[in-house]
Amino acid sequence: MKFRGVGAGYRRVVIKTRMAALKVGSQAAGAHLRYLVRDGVTRDGQPASLYDRDSEGVDGAAFTARGAGDRRQFRFIVAPEDGADLSDMRAFTRDLMDQMERDLGTRLDWVAVDHFNTGHPHSHVVVRGKDEFGKDLIIAQDYLTHGLRHRARELATLELGLQTEQEIARKREAEITAERFTDIDRGLVADMTAERTIDMRPAASQVRADREVSLRQGRLKALERMDLAEQVSPGVWRLSEDLEPTLRGLGERGDIIRAMSRAVSRRGREANPEAFVIDPADEPPTPKAGRVIDKRLTDELGDRVGLVVDGIDGRVRHVEIDGDTAAEIRIGAVVQTGARAASRPADRTIAALADDGVYRPSDHRQRLLSGELKLPPGADADDLVEAHVRRLEALRRAGVVERWSEDAWSIPKDFTARAEAFEQGRRSQVRLLSAFDLESQIRSDGATWLDRQLVSSGRLDVAPQGFGAEVERALDRRRETLVRQGHATRGANGDWRAKPDLLAALERQEISRRGEAMAKDRGLPFRMPEPGEALRGKLADSVQLASGKFAVIEGHMDFALVPWRPVMERYRGQDIAGTVERSGHISWQLGRGRGLGI
Numbered sequence: 001m002k003f004r005g006v007g008a009g010y011r012r013v014v015i016k017t018r019m020a021a022l023k024v025g026s027q028a029a030g031a032h033l034r035y036l037v038r039d040g041v042t043r044d045g046q047p048a049s050l051y052d053r054d055s056e057g058v059d060g061a062a063f064t065a066r067g068a069g070d071r072r073q074f075r076f077i078v079a080p081e082d083g084a085d086l087s088d089m090r091a092f093t094r095d096l097m098d099q100m101e102r103d104l105g106t107r108l109d110w111v112a113v114d115h116f117n118t119g120h121p122h123s124h125v126v127v128r129g130k131d132e133f134g135k136d137l138i139i140a141q142d143y144l145t146h147g148l149r150h151r152a153r154e155l156a157t158l159e160l161g162l163q164t165e166q167e168i169a170r171k172r173e174a175e176i177t178a179e180r181f182t183d184i185d186r187g188l189v190a191d192m193t194a195e196r197t198i199d200m201r202p203a204a205s206q207v208r209a210d211r212e213v214s215l216r217q218g219r220l221k222a223l224e225r226m227d228l229a230e231q232v233s234p235g236v237w238r239l240s241e242d243l244e245p246t247l248r249g250l251g252e253r254g255d256i257i258r259a260m261s262r263a264v265s266r267r268g269r270e271a272n273p274e275a276f277v278i279d280p281a282d283e284p285p286t287p288k289a290g291r292v293i294d295k296r297l298t299d300e301l302g303d304r305v306g307l308v309v310d311g312i313d314g315r316v317r318h319v320e321i322d323g324d325t326a327a328e329i330r331i332g333a334v335v336q337t338g339a340r341a342a343s344r345p346a347d348r349t350i351a352a353l354a355d356d357g358v359y360r361p362s363d364h365r366q367r368l369l370s371g372e373l374k375l376p377p378g379a380d381a382d383d384l385v386e387a388h389v390r391r392l393e394a395l396r397r398a399g400v401v402e403r404w405s406e407d408a409w410s411i412p413k414d415f416t417a418r419a420e421a422f423e424q425g426r427r428s429q430v431r432l433l434s435a436f437d438l439e440s441q442i443r444s445d446g447a448t449w450l451d452r453q454l455v456s457s458g459r460l461d462v463a464p465q466g467f468g469a470e471v472e473r474a475l476d477r478r479r480e481t482l483v484r485q486g487h488a489t490r491g492a493n494g495d496w497r498a499k500p501d502l503l504a505a506l507e508r509q510e511i512s513r514r515g516e517a518m519a520k521d522r523g524l525p526f527r528m529p530e531p532g533e534a535l536r537g538k539l540a541d542s543v544q545l546a547s548g549k550f551a552v553i554e555g556h557m558d559f560a561l562v563p564w565r566p567v568m569e570r571y572r573g574q575d576i577a578g579t580v581e582r583s584g585h586i587s588w589q590l591g592r593g594r595g596l597g598i
Contacts, residue, residue, distance in 0.1 A: 009162035012081040013152035014122075017144045018301035020073045022129075028303040028323035029073060033060040035297045035305065036113050036124045043116050050111045051090055053097065063111050063126075071136060072129035075301045076148070080156045081171070083121035089114045092155060093123040099151045104139065107132040169211065176218040179226075180251030181244055184219045192239055201235030252298075253278060256306065256318050263294035263308040264316060269466065277317040287336045288313055289433060289460075291467050292329055307430065309337055312471055314463030321430050332437030334449050335430050346391045347419040354411035359392070361385050362407050398422050435544050438474040442481055446510030446546030447503040450478045455502055507547040511561050514545055518552075518559075525558045529580045535560060536577040539568060 022029055037048055037060065050058040067073060078093060086092050093112050101108050109128040114121065131137045140147075175182035192198050200217055220237050223229035228240040228247070240246070256278050261271035277283055293316075294308035303323030310316055319337050321329075329335060350359050353367075367373040368381040375381060392409050395401045400418045402410040412418065434441060434449035441448035453460055454475060462468030479496045482488040487505060488498045499505070508528070515526035529535055537555035542564055544550075549564035553576070562578075 009157075009164075009168070010153045011156035011160055011163060013149060013156050014077070014079040014081070015149040015152060016077040016079075016301055017148070018075045019129075019139075019144075020075055020301070020303070022067070022070055022073055026324055027327045029067065030061065030064040031305075031323045031327045032075075032297070032303055033064060033111070033126060035295065036115075036126075038295075042114070043121075048113050048115065050113050052111050053094060058111050060111065063109075063128075066109065067128045067130070070129040074127040074129065074137070074139065076125040076127070077122055077301060078125060078152060079120055079122035080152070081120070082156065082160055085160055086121075086156070087159070089116075089121055089123060092159070093125065095155055096148075096152055097125065099155070100148060103143065103147065103151070104131075104137075106137070108137075172211075172215055173218075176215065177222050179247070179254060181247040182219070184215055185223075185243065185247060188216060188219070188239060189244065196239045196241065197232065198237045198239065199235065200237060256298075259294065259296050259306070260308050260316055260318055264310070267293060267310070275315050277311075277315050283338075287338050287431075288315075288317075289334060289336050290317065291437070292331050292333050292335055295326060295329075295331060307335070309335060309430075310467040311337070312460065312462050312468045314466055314468055319430050325430070328435070329430070329432055330435060333432060334434040334436075334438075336433050337430055344391070344419070346388050347416055350388060350392065350409075350411060351416050354409075354415070357411055357413070358404075359388075359409040359411050360407050361389055361409075364388065395419060395422060434546070435549075436546050438470060441546060442474055442477045444510070444546040445485065445506065445513060447506035447548075448478070448546045450474055451482075451503060451506060454478065454482075455498055510545050510547050511550070514543065515559075515561050518543070522554075522559060524554065527558045527560055529560045529562060531580050533580045534577070535562065535580065536575070538573065538575050539571050540573070542568075 020029075020032075033050070037050060042048060049056065050060050050063070052058050078096060080086060080092070083089060090112075093114070097108065097110055097112075109130065110125055112123050112125040114123050127137070129137050172184070175184050188198055198216075198220070200213065200220070202213075220229050220231075223239070223243065224231065226246070228243045229237050230240075232238050257273060257276060260276050260278075261273070264271040288311050290309035290311035292307050293310045296306045296308075298304045298306040298320050304320055305323055305326035307319050307321060307326065307329065308316065309319060317337050349364075353359055353364055364373075365381050365385045368375050368384065375384065392401055392403070396403055396409075400422055401412070401415070404410055436444065436448065438450070441450045450471075453471075460471065462471055479488065482498065482502075483490055483496070487502055488496060490496055512526075512528060515528070519526040535553055535555075537553040537559070539551055540554045540559070541552040542549055543552060543561065550561040551564045551568055553560050553562055562580075
C-alpha cells in the first residue's frame with residue numbers, strides 16, 4: 001500500500017510521529033502522559049483527560065503499567081489545520097485510530113488527549129509498542145511518514161469538504177509574515193540553487209505574476225527584514241544559511257514566551273517579557289534560586305521538560321531538563337538554576353594522581369595498599385581502582401582522556417574542568433533546593449530551605465516584588481514558627497536568635513516523627529542510626545521530607561532513614577552496607593566493597 005499526495009483542496013493535517021525507546025526503570029513514560037493531561041484543556045477551558053477507543057477518563061497509570069516491559073512506544077500529534085471547525089475532536093481521533101488498526105491489521109492499545117489551549121486544536125496519541133498478540137508492534141516507515149497523514153486528511157475532508165480557493169489563499173497569505181518555518185520557506189529552500197539563490201525575475205512571455213510568485217516575493221521581503229534573505233540583483237535573492245534554524249528557533253521562542261506569560265498571569269501578575277530569560281547564555285552563569293510555577297513538554301513527542309522558574313531576583317527563567325529529573329520537581333518547589341555540576345571525588349583523585357599527565361591504575365592501587373591514600377571503611381583496593389577506570393572509560397568515550405595502555409591514561413591539564421563540563425552536559429542545570437512550597441516550609445518541623453537561609457552568613461539578594469517579596473515574608477513567618485517550636489528565642493529588644501545546631505535538630509526531629517509514623521505501616525520498628533554505627537539492609541524505598549530526600553534501609557528487625565544519594569537509584573531492592581560517619585555522611589558499599597560514592 002503506497003501513500004503519497006492527495007488531490008487539490010484536501011484538508012491539511014499535520015502529523016508528527018516519534019518511536020520512543022523506553023528505558024527499564026525510567027519514569028519518563030508515565031511523566032509524559034501526566035504532562036500531556038496537565039497541559040491540555042477542553043474547548044470550554046476545563047482540565048483535559050485521557051480517552052481511548054471506548055472510554056473517557058482513562059487511567060494513565062494503568063496504561064503505563066501495562067507497557068512497563070515494552071521496548072518502545074509510538075507517539076503521535078494529530079493537528080488538523082481546521083481543527084477548530086471539526087464538530088468533535090475525539091470522534092475524529094477515534095476514527096483515525098480505527099482506520100490505523102485496519103491498515104496495520106491489529107488491535108492497538110492506545111490513549112489520547114485533546115489540547116485546545118493553543119490557536120490550533122490538536123490531539124496527542126500514545127500507542128503501546130505491542131500488538132494484540134503481545135509481539136513487538138512494527139509500523140512501516142512509509143506509513144508513519146505518509147500513510148497516517150493521508151488517512152487523517154481524508155477524514156478531515158470527509159467532514160468539512162474540500163477547501164475553497166479563497167480558504168487556501170487566506171492560509172497561504174498568513175505565512176508571508178509568520179515568524180516560523182513555513183510551507184513557503186520549504187518551497188524556497190527546495191528550489192534554490194547551490195549558491196542558495198532564487199531567481200524571481202518574470203519570464204519574457206509572462207504578462208502577470210501568478211499567486212504563488214506573489215506569495216514568494218512577499219515572503220522574501222519579510223525574510224529580508226529578518227536579515228535571512230538579501231536581493232543580490234534585481235529579482236535575484238540569496239537565502240541565509242541560517243534561515244531554517246533561525247525560523248524554527250523563532251517559532252520555539254514564541255511558544256516559550258507564550259507559556260511563560262500564561263504561567264505568570266495565572267499567579268495574578270502582569271507578564272513582562274523584558275524580565276523573561278529564555279537562553280541561560282543571556283546572563284552570567286551565577287546560580288539563582290526561584291520557584292517553579294509551570295512545567296511543560298518542550299518536545300511534545302519526547303521527554304524534555306521546560307520549567308518556568310519565578311526567580312528570587314525578579315526575573316522569570318525557562319530551563320529545559322530531562323523527564324526523569326523533572327518528575328522529582330513539583331510546581332511550587334524551590335530550585336536553583338544555572339547551578340554548575342560539582343566535580344566527582346573520583347575526578348579529583350585522578351587529577352591528583354596524574355602529576356605528570358598520566359594516571360596509572362597500578363600506582364593508585366599501590367598507594368592504597370601502602371596506606372599513603374585512605375581506603376574507605378569496608379572498601380577493597382582493587383574494586384576502588386576499577387571504579388576509577390570505569391569513570392575514565394566514560395570520559396574517554398566523550399573525548400576527555402586517552403587510553404595509552406592497560407596501565408596508562410593520558411590526563412589533560414584542564415582535566416577537572418573538562419570532566420565538570422562533561423557532567424554539565426549530562427546533568428540538568430537545575431538543582432532542587434526544596435521539594436516543598438513556601439507555605440509548607442513555614443509550618444514544617446524539618447530543616448527547610450528557609451531555615452538554611454536564616455542561618456546562612458550571606459544575605460539573599462531578593463527583588464522587592466514577586467517571589468522575592470514572598471520569600472521575605474515567609475522568612476519572617478518561619479522565624480515565629482521556630483520560636484513557637486522552641487528552636488529559637490526572642491530577646492527583650494525583639495532580636496531573633498536560633499539555637500545552636502538548628503538544622504541538625506530540625507532534621508533529627510522530622511526524621512524521628514516520620515519514622516515512627518512509617519513504622520505502623522511497615523510493621524517494623526524505626527530506629528535512628530548513630531555516628532559510627534554500621535548499617536546493613538535492603539534499600540527498600542525512598543521518602544521526600546522537608547529536610548531532603550531519604551532512603552529507607554530495611555534490616556532484619558527494623559528500618560532506618562538515611563540521606564539519599566542519586567547513585568542509590570540503581571541499587572533499589574538490593575542489600576547494601578554502610579557506616580555512619582560523625583558528619584552524618586554515610587560511606588556505602590555494595591558486594592565486595594564497591595563504593596557508591598564514585
